[in-house]
Amino acid sequence: MASISHTTLAARKRGPAALFIAVSIGMAAPAFAVEKTAPPAPIETSKPEDSKLPRIAPDASTFQLANGLDVVVIPDHRAPIVTHMMWYKIGAADDPPGKSGIAHFLEHLMFKGTKNHPAGEFSAKVSEVGGVENAFTSADATAYYQTVAKDQLGMVMGYEADRMQGLQLTDPVVLPERDVILEERRMRTDNNPGAQLSEAMGAALFQNHPYGVPIIGWAHEMAELTREDAVAQYERYYTPNNAILVVAGDITADEVKKLAEETYGKLPRRAEPAPRNRPKEPDPLTERSVVLRDQRVSQPSWTQIYLAPSYISAQPGEAEALDILADVIGSGATSRLYRSLVVEQALASGAGAYFSGDGLDYGRLGFYATPRGDVALDKVSAAVEAVLAEVREHGITEEELALAKKRTRAATIYSQDNQAMLARIFGSAMINGQSLEDVQDWARRIDAVTLADVARVANKYLDKRRSVTGSLLPATADGRS
Numbered sequence: 001m002a003s004i005s006h007t008t009l010a011a012r013k014r015g016p017a018a019l020f021i022a023v024s025i026g027m028a029a030p031a032f033a034v035e036k037t038a039p040p041a042p043i044e045t046s047k048p049e050d051s052k053l054p055r056i057a058p059d060a061s062t063f064q065l066a067n068g069l070d071v072v073v074i075p076d077h078r079a080p081i082v083t084h085m086m087w088y089k090i091g092a093a094d095d096p097p098g099k100s101g102i103a104h105f106l107e108h109l110m111f112k113g114t115k116n117h118p119a120g121e122f123s124a125k126v127s128e129v130g131g132v133e134n135a136f137t138s139a140d141a142t143a144y145y146q147t148v149a150k151d152q153l154g155m156v157m158g159y160e161a162d163r164m165q166g167l168q169l170t171d172p173v174v175l176p177e178r179d180v181i182l183e184e185r186r187m188r189t190d191n192n193p194g195a196q197l198s199e200a201m202g203a204a205l206f207q208n209h210p211y212g213v214p215i216i217g218w219a220h221e222m223a224e225l226t227r228e229d230a231v232a233q234y235e236r237y238y239t240p241n242n243a244i245l246v247v248a249g250d251i252t253a254d255e256v257k258k259l260a261e262e263t264y265g266k267l268p269r270r271a272e273p274a275p276r277n278r279p280k281e282p283d284p285l286t287e288r289s290v291v292l293r294d295q296r297v298s299q300p301s302w303t304q305i306y307l308a309p310s311y312i313s314a315q316p317g318e319a320e321a322l323d324i325l326a327d328v329i330g331s332g333a334t335s336r337l338y339r340s341l342v343v344e345q346a347l348a349s350g351a352g353a354y355f356s357g358d359g360l361d362y363g364r365l366g367f368y369a370t371p372r373g374d375v376a377l378d379k380v381s382a383a384v385e386a387v388l389a390e391v392r393e394h395g396i397t398e399e400e401l402a403l404a405k406k407r408t409r410a411a412t413i414y415s416q417d418n419q420a421m422l423a424r425i426f427g428s429a430m431i432n433g434q435s436l437e438d439v440q441d442w443a444r445r446i447d448a449v450t451l452a453d454v455a456r457v458a459n460k461y462l463d464k465r466r467s468v469t470g471s472l473l474p475a476t477a478d479g480r481s
Contacts, residue, residue, distance in 0.1 A: 409447075
């Protein structure tokens with residue numbers, strides 16, 4: 001799922017695995033089978049500790065303050081800077097019915113000032129010391145982050161703690177910002193046929209679960225959001241015991257703990273949020289398709305998404321195998337889709353795949369292609385289906401598995417060159433229930449995936465009844481969409 005940043009709608013390629021593989025910055029009741037049979041046996045893989053691969057950020061550690069705030073510290077002493085990232089366990093999928101967009105709306109309003117600090121002061125202070133800041137909303141979380149010099153960490157913590165409990169919201173503050181998020185939706189979604197298609201596909205894929213509602217919200221519901229809605233959201237969820245603080249950089253756990261106690265440690269628990277027990281998807285009975293024609297479309301495109309489990313909801317080993325499956329089918333110029341559609345058949349100018357697995361409730365397995373010239377989308381679709389059918393029937397090869405693991409190892413190493421990336425990787429996984437060790441051992445678990453594991457998830461999840469296919473086309477000759 002895409003995430004909404006404070007200033008942009010950012011595409012986000014989801015989950016610790018996807019973040020490592022793509023190095024990009026964007027879900028999980030138990031996974032279900034199409035047939036109503038007994039659940040499959042867990043995939044048998046070697047234990048992560050059997051791998052010789054190093055752990056991710058092996059010096060990372062966690063602790064909890066008395067008020068329930070969880071803190072993750074990721075030491076990185078290569079430069080005297082730190083990234084401070086506050087995650088709240090509240091995202092767009094938690095928006096109350098009829099109030100879609102409230103999580104993202106409150107993210108905007110968190111920059112509007114407190115009783116102690118007027119609007120703009122926190123941002124100005126971060127800029128004054130040469131730092132950067134932003135925020136984003138995803139389906140499952142809302143996060144705020146700053147990257148500053150090490151000696152400014154206490155300042156940042158003080159301001160962030162202040163707005164965790166002291167936000168001041170009035171109608172003159174709230175109502176103009178509501179116009180801002182409506183304009184953001186018009187600019188990023190309503191004026192973008194590709195975004196409109198993606199939104200419609202999400203709504204078709206998730207027939208009962210709130211992941212089918214766009215993160216930014218439906219426009220008619222956004223227009224009715226009030227100050228009371230924002231205050232209720234803030235009072236219920238913005239409490240230390242519903243948050244995780246991740247600090248990465250030139251800092252030690254003892255230093256972070258001292259600063260955290262002096263700032264966040266003084267805050268009371270204001271609420272006790274209930275467990276996030278969301279509606280579940282019914283067993284899928286039929287494949288679905290969505291077609292969008294628009295006069296603004298000059299280049300058609302084809303997309304297909306499958307309902308899949310996430311790292312939280314999957315059977316042991318499944319999510320790792322899905323990551324490998326997506327890598328082999330659609331990662332780069334040596335992938336099966338690219339070789340078949342672009343190189344061998346010359347049907348497409350580009351093609352690829354992804355697995356989005358960092359969500360709390362469900363994930364997605366996606367495939368996409370852009371036709372070359374005037375090639376019809378049905379030819380592209382048939383060619384993709386041929387590739388998927390081959391994988392379902394015969395699996396992947398030892399060489400493909402080894403290369404996918406090699407790419408994973410390289411991406412894992414590269415991801416650790418960026419402390420902000422590390423903070424986001426750990427935060428996005430742990431906010432939805434993964435442990436510190438789960439993140440640290442991810443590459444080892446990927447290394448344990450076998451050919452049989454990949455074949456099993458391909459047969460289980462590449463079922464057309466689990467899919468939605470999207471076609472983006474120019475308007476018809478008579479100008480109708």
